[in-house]
Amino acid sequence: MNNLSFHVKPNENGPWELTAQNGASTEVINVDYQSIVTGNPINLYYELAHDSQWVFAENGAYFSDAKDNFNYQLNSIVANNNKSLIISISSIVPNQALSSELSKLLTDNPNKAISGKLDNEANYEINFRLIAKKQNCDNYNMRYFSQDPRVIIQDMEPTFTL
Numbered sequence: 001m002n003n004l005s006f007h008v009k010p011n012e013n014g015p016w017e018l019t020a021q022n023g024a025s026t027e028v029i030n031v032d033y034q035s036i037v038t039g040n041p042i043n044l045y046y047e048l049a050h051d052s053q054w055v056f057a058e059n060g061a062y063f064s065d066a067k068d069n070f071n072y073q074l075n076s077i078v079a080n081n082n083k084s085l086i087i088s089i090s091s092i093v094p095n096q097a098l099s100s101e102l103s104k105l106l107t108d109n110p111n112k113a114i115s116g117k118l119d120n121e122a123n124y125e126i127n128f129r130l131i132a133k134k135q136n137c138d139n140y141n142m143r144y145f146s147q148d149p150r151v152i153i154q155d156m157e158p159t160f161t162l
Helices: 100-108
Strands: 003-009 017-020 028-032 042-048 054-065 073-079 084-090 124-134 150-154
Touching: 042 054, 042 150, 054 073, 054 084, 084 124
Parallel strands: 003 042, 028 150
Antiparallel strands: 003 017, 042 084, 054 124, 073 084, 124 150
């Protein structure tokens, strides 16, 4: 369960197609923490069609919200002539999430030191967007961002199997 692969079809004017190898939609990827091989990262492999006009841009991902990222590490690598993206989630410490109240308190008070208890029952939700650009585009600075294919690390069975 540590390696998941997906096909990506960017869309200039609408939602991107993000599908697992078995064809299932992957808008939400639920990962059962118990199924992760201890000490190994979760690797999400995203592949663009080699003959498409699209490539992943910059580091390939914009991490828009990774609230509990003090309990895991995120890394993204673009490879294979910018047609592949690997997102790794590693060093996961389970059951130590920010409560919604503590998260709001931290967000609302950036200039204040805060203390609070961690929530043992919460899931980790990692929200991000894939970043692509068109090859041979006249506008060098134009980027396209996918809808959020979020990952939730929790104690339940995955919503799809690969």
